[in-house]
Amino acid sequence: MEDVARECGVTKKTVSRVFAGGAAVKPSTREKILEAARRLNYEYNTLAQSFSSKRSRFIGVATAFQQLVGTSYFGELFRGIASVLNETEMDLSLFDTDTDSFSDGEKLAKLYRRRRVDGLLVVAPHTYDRFLGTLERLHVPMIVVGVQPAGKDICSVSLDDAKGIRLLCEHLYGLGHRNMAFVAGPDFVTTSEQRKQAYVQFCRDKGLECPAHYIQPGSFSIQTGREAVRRHFADGPRRVPRQRSHACPTAIVAANDLMALGAMDAARELGLRVPEDLSIAGFDNLPVGGELPATLTTIHTPVMEMGRQSAAILVNALQQSRLPAGSTVLDVSLVTRASTAKVRARL
Amino acid sequence: MEDVARECGVTKKTVSRVFAGGAAVKPSTREKILEAARRLNYEYNTLAQSFSSKRSRFIGVATAFQQLVGTSYFGELFRGIASVLNETEMDLSLFDTDTDSFSDGEKLAKLYRRRRVDGLLVVAPHTYDRFLGTLERLHVPMIVVGVQPAGKDICSVSLDDAKGIRLLCEHLYGLGHRNMAFVAGPDFVTTSEQRKQAYVQFCRDKGLECPAHYIQPGSFSIQTGREAVRRHFADGPRRVPRQRSHACPTAIVAANDLMALGAMDAARELGLRVPEDLSIAGFDNLPVGGELPATLTTIHTPVMEMGRQSAAILVNALQQSRLPAGSTVLDVSLVTRASTAKVRARL
DNA sequence: TTGTAGGCGTTATCAG
DNA sequence: CTGATAACGCCTACAA
Numbered sequence: 001m002e003d004v005a006r007e008c009g010v011t012k013k014t015v016s017r018v019f020a021g022g023a024a025v026k027p028s029t030r031e032k033i034l035e036a037a038r039r040l041n042y043e044y045n046t047l048a049q050s051f052s053s054k055r056s057r058f059i060g061v062a063t064a065f066q067q068l069v070g071t072s073y074f075g076e077l078f079r080g081i082a083s084v085l086n087e088t089e090m091d092l093s094l095f096d097t098d099t100d101s102f103s104d105g106e107k108l109a110k111l112y113r114r115r116r117v118d119g120l121l122v123v124a125p126h127t128y129d130r131f132l133g134t135l136e137r138l139h140v141p142m143i144v145v146g147v148q149p150a151g152k153d154i155c156s157v158s159l160d161d162a163k164g165i166r167l168l169c170e171h172l173y174g175l176g177h178r179n180m181a182f183v184a185g186p187d188f189v190t191t192s193e194q195r196k197q198a199y200v201q202f203c204r205d206k207g208l209e210c211p212a213h214y215i216q217p218g219s220f221s222i223q224t225g226r227e228a229v230r231r232h233f234a235d236g237p238r239r240v241p242r243q244r245s246h247a248c249p250t251a252i253v254a255a256n257d258l259m260a261l262g263a264m265d266a267a268r269e270l271g272l273r274v275p276e277d278l279s280i281a282g283f284d285n286l287p288v289g290g291e292l293p294a295t296l297t298t299i300h301t302p303v304m305e306m307g308r309q310s311a312a313i314l315v316n317a318l319q320q321s322r323l324p325a326g327s328t329v330l331d332v333s334l335v336t337r338a339s340t341a342k343v344r345a346r347l
Numbered sequence: 348m349e350d351v352a353r354e355c356g357v358t359k360k361t362v363s364r365v366f367a368g369g370a371a372v373k374p375s376t377r378e379k380i381l382e383a384a385r386r387l388n389y390e391y392n393t394l395a396q397s398f399s400s401k402r403s404r405f406i407g408v409a410t411a412f413q414q415l416v417g418t419s420y421f422g423e424l425f426r427g428i429a430s431v432l433n434e435t436e437m438d439l440s441l442f443d444t445d446t447d448s449f450s451d452g453e454k455l456a457k458l459y460r461r462r463r464v465d466g467l468l469v470v471a472p473h474t475y476d477r478f479l480g481t482l483e484r485l486h487v488p489m490i491v492v493g494v495q496p497a498g499k500d501i502c503s504v505s506l507d508d509a510k511g512i513r514l515l516c517e518h519l520y521g522l523g524h525r526n527m528a529f530v531a532g533p534d535f536v537t538t539s540e541q542r543k544q545a546y547v548q549f550c551r552d553k554g555l556e557c558p559a560h561y562i563q564p565g566s567f568s569i570q571t572g573r574e575a576v577r578r579h580f581a582d583g584p585r586r587v588p589r590q591r592s593h594a595c596p597t598a599i600v601a602a603n604d605l606m607a608l609g610a611m612d613a614a615r616e617l618g619l620r621v622p623e624d625l626s627i628a629g630f631d632n633l634p635v636g637g638e639l640p641a642t643l644t645t646i647h648t649p650v651m652e653m654g655r656q657s658a659a660i661l662v663n664a665l666q667q668s669r670l671p672a673g674s675t676v677l678d679v680s681l682v683t684r685a686s687t688a689k690v691r692a693r694l
Numbered sequence: 695t696t697g698t699a700g701g702c703g704t705t706a707t708c709a710g
Numbered sequence: 711c712t713g714a715t716a717a718c719g720c721c722t723a724c725a726a
Contacts, residue, residue, distance in 0.1 A: 001703065002703085011712070011713050012705095013704095013706095013713065013714085014712060016704065016705065017711090017712085020705080024711065025711070026711060026712090029711085043457075043460045044703095044704090045462055046403075046462055046704095047403060047703085048398055048703035049704055049705075050397070050398070051395055051704070051705090051718065051719075051720085052704040052718060053706090053718095056394060058440065065425070065426050065429055066426065069421075069422045069426060070417070070419045070420075070422015070423060070425070070426075071422070072417045073417075074416075075416045075417015078412070079417075082441075091440055091463065092440060092441050093405065093438055093439060094429075094439050094440075094441065096429055099433065113390045114391055114392065115392055115393055115394045116393050222635060222638075223638050291569070348720075357696075358697050359697095360696070360697060361697080363719095363720065363721070364695090364696085367720085370695090372696085373695060373696085376695085391720090392720070394720090395721090396719085396720055397720090398703075398719080399702060399720040399721040400702095400720080695726105696726080697724100697726075698723100699723095700723100702718105702719105702720090702721085702722095704718090705718085706717080707715095707717105708713100709713085709714090710711100710712080
């Protein structure tokens with residue numbers, strides 16, 4: 001840099017201003033400097049910049065690699081994040097929260113305190129991700145993405161999961177369904193738990209019967225959705241209700257689209273037509289749900305937008321040297337397609 | 348660091364050795380230093396470390412975000428990479444090759460020359476990714492993952508795509524099939540092109556008929572697999588061959604599992620039973636292929652292992668301050684399941 | 695196993 | 711819009 005400066009009859013600082021961006025430099029000076037740099041084969045050293053400015057210009061994205069990387073959910077979220085960072089000088093780094101040492105948040109906090117990252121986007125949907133409190137306490141610039149941590153003053157951007165389920169249930173209720181069963185996601189995923197609670201709450205509000213076997217567990221995969229519905233109809237698909245608790249569902253709400261796909265397959269196995277004999281609804285609006293023989297009624301979730309907003313909020317907070325604050329809950333919407341229809345008289 | 352050193356009656360250098368890792372420090376001294384650091388609330392500054400050592404300790408993973416992030420292929424590959432880096436002091440950073448400015452490789456090269464990353468893993472499966480030459484020329488420590496760039500002296504780790512197709516074709520040939528059609532992936536993906544070539548070569552070697560309509564294009568999705576097979580049977584599924592060029596396929600080889608799934612669905616639509624009337628084989632060994640009504644014969648590809656090896660080779664090269672070299676081609680294997688069977692007499 | 699001396703390439707600060 | 715100087719906090723190389 002010294003050489004370039006000398007060559008141009010300016011100071012290192014002026015050269016610095018050209019390469020670091022932001023500061024105003026007279027256009028003619030800038031050109032002269034860029035030219036000299038090219039000629040002298042000079043390359044700006046970002047390591048020195050980071051060292052001197054005490055900012056790494058890396059944003060860390062912390063998530064459970066095993067469970068999320070490779071899912072379309074994470075892909076979409078990630079692209080949203082990247083699209084925002086693309087317009088800044090920041091780059092992205094990924095960190096795995098599956099690792100043992102992450103369990104208490106110390107390791108993530110260390111990333112910040114050692115200046116490895118300037119801030120964190122934590123995509124940690126598991127109810128056992130108790131490390132958020134640690135990060136909060138240590139004043140790590142961080143945004144939790146995908147869930148709204150309960151009762152804490154943690155900045156988050158999430159989706160309105162409960163509303164999504166309510167939209168589905170109301171849709172089915174409006175079609176005359178009074179026996180809706182549910183395929184739940186894994187208990188340890190916060191979002192999954194919230195979707196289940198919203199279903200239970202809806203049944204309670206409307207006075208719908210909801211015996212224990214109406215709620216079958218799954219783990220967000222096609223196969224578990226299939227198995228769950230087999231259990232829903234364990235005593236046969238055409239069972240006439242003798243006792244309230246044995247009524248046969250006329251509609252299935254799955255906590256995500258993959259399980260809804262499994263549910264559709266199980267219905268086929270059971271000889272039930274969708275939607276004539278059984279309505280099925282999912283959640284997530286996966287692309288594949290739009291191109292099936294019977295397309296899937298579902299909830300559209302603005303996942304990429306969630307990525308964008310979380311990144312934008314973090315970047316903005318960092319630029320102003322303050323901690324991000326406040327919770328954002330993004331709206332979801334009902335997508336009505338061919339897998340749901342009016343309930344028909346029981347056989 | 349100065350404070351901690353003074354507190355313990357040692358030099359900064361000794362404190363440095365404790366935190367930088369690697370170097371030998373007397374256990375008692377180490378303990379004393381760690382304790383003092385805790386007490387003084389000292390935190391090691393990785394920015395200074397990087398600056399001073401001229402190594403960022405970041406590995407860049409460059410890929411096409413839009414097309415790969417969120418796929419199970421990339422997820423698996425990524426986890427393989429991460430598992431290796433987890434045992435080093437290196438972290439991962441992701442860079443998007445979709446961006447315009449990446450087209451000529453200058454931007455990726457700049458990442459290295461500005462010391463933003465110590466090396467690159469380039470997951471660039473597209474035939475139009477012509478920037479590899481630029482990177483090679485600028486002596487960027489880099490490994491190309493997933494494809495073996497033709498005719499260049501670039502370090503790469505890839506899968507034996509051609510062998511995979513040969514295994515599938517030989518399997519079907521052994522079952523008596525003489526009319527095998529192919530569902531190709533997109534032309535601009537190198538791997539896809541290689542799979543198609545291997546199919547064509549096999550037909551040529553065995554003298555099998557392979558009229559133009561036997562090769563239908565797809566784009567690695569379920570839907571395009573379905574459409575391709577509809578075109579294979581455009582004149583009806585039971586067509587008796589009158590001319591050689593109109594013979595009806597008894598087996599379909601799809602360039603990936605997703606398209607094979609679409610193919611199975613198309614077969615169902617056409618009233619063809621799998622495998623009795625039509626054998627279908629895929630490529631990739633996706634988990635879902637093992638749990639269908641008719642499970643899928645496919646090629647297992649060690650994608651995670653590919654990630655592991657590429658990361659290991661790069662890390663190793665960096666430690667020895669030299670450029671990675673040589674090509675590794677990982678073996679693939681045939682997984683025989685229920686979607687393929689002996690050809691039967693034509694109706 | 696530990697210490698010494700010097701330097702890495704940028705930015706901050708404040709002035710002009 | 712530009713400049714002068716002093717950090718920044720660690721590492722390298724060599725020595726003991």
